[in-house]
Amino acid sequence: MIEWLIEVLGRFVIATISTFGYTGIVITMAIESACIPLPSEIIMPFSGYLVSTGQFSMMGVTLAGAIGNVLGSLVAYYVGVWGGRPFVERYGRYVLVSQHDMELADRWFAKHGEAAVLIGRLLPVVRTFISLPAGIARMDVKKFVLYSFVGALPFCYALAYVGLKMGEHWNQLRQYFHHADLVIGLCLAVGLGYFLWSHWPKRRPSME
Secondary structure, three states: OHHHHHHHHHHHHHHHHHHHOHHHHHHHHHHHHOOOOOOHHHHHHHHHHHHHOOOOOHHHHHHHHHHHHHHHHHHHHHHHHHHHHHHHHHHHHHHOOOHHHHHHHHHHHHHHHHHHHHHHOOOOOHHHHOHHHHHHOOOOHHHHHHHHHHHHHHHHHHHHHHHHHHHHHHHHHHHHHHHHHHHHHHHHHHHHHHHHHHHOOOOHHHHO
16 A cells, blocks of 8 residues: 555656656755655655756755755644644643643743754755744744755755666665655654653652
């Protein structure tokens, strides 16, 4: 099922970029960065392959990828600003998120938000979803855009460069990136498990 889904998404990416050029890169990377799991591990290597054929330039695909990243991230950011916080404040207790947790997140993003966004752009899985908590914590939008763009540049360049070097064999990269996504996803699952364990109401009396 997963392999079939990746294949369908891959066809969509290839068709969009082949049809719209640089704009297609912006569109697909914006979708990927708006918390919609459209694999950048397909978008940028394919774009790099097209650099090897002379259709694109390396600078062009890198900038297009980074710009798309920022545009999509802003969508997710404002979802967090306008919907995330009110939703969490109203219904957070039902998913074990307290007002205290929100205050901790605010303080953490105020102190480390730039680094979190910058580093998060370089990590599979994490880069797709980092914008939402940044919006919920109301990180300064100018800093958010700046660090998102700066963090996206090396990520987009690296994936495009690999696609450039592999040429027509760029498609073989999917399986390797898929394994990396699984590892990151497992780490996130462990973190979520610890959060639930530490926040479960029955545990709190014993932890205080």
